[in-house]
Amino acid sequence: MSFIHCPYCQSANIKQTESGHPHEQYFEQLRHFISPAQMALFGIKIAKKTGAPPLAGAVVGVVIAGVLVMVSQYCFERHYGNAMNFICQDCQQHFAWAKPN
Known part of the structure; x- marks a missing residue:
């Protein structure tokens, strides 16, 4: 029992x-939804709406994407590694x- x-x-x-792992394609799915390119485009759109330079929005989007991928990878390895x-x-x-x- x-x-x-x-x-x-x-x-x-x-x-x-x-x-x-039950979700073997976890990081591929994550990169698809939170890819640096997609986050850069999202940052550009927000920068244009707020009047900020589009390049600054792209840089912020790429940085945020990198941080999200690193944090989620750490959490995934920490909690599902064993x-x-x-x-x-x-x-x-x-x-x-x-x-x-």
């Missing part, structure tokens, strides 16, 4: 799955259980 319960239905009927993956046999939901450090 496992001490881990499904976070969706609270069932103890769970099975451990492969040890890989996680175990499970599937609930009752509700069929996948979830990860991070071992405490």
Whole structure:
């Protein structure tokens, strides 16, 4: 009997799955949504609306994108680096259980 319960239905009927990350394409998806190029364009749009130089908006957008990617990578590695993956046999939901450090 496992001490881990499904976070969706609270069932103890769970099975451990492969040890890989449940979101293997995490950083590719992140780069797609928060890419430096997209954030630069967003910064340019905001700079034009506020009357600031577009180049300054682009630089700020690139810096913000870099910070967001670094912070999310740190958090992902810290919290999911040693996680175990499970599937609930009752509700069929996948979830990860991070071992405490």
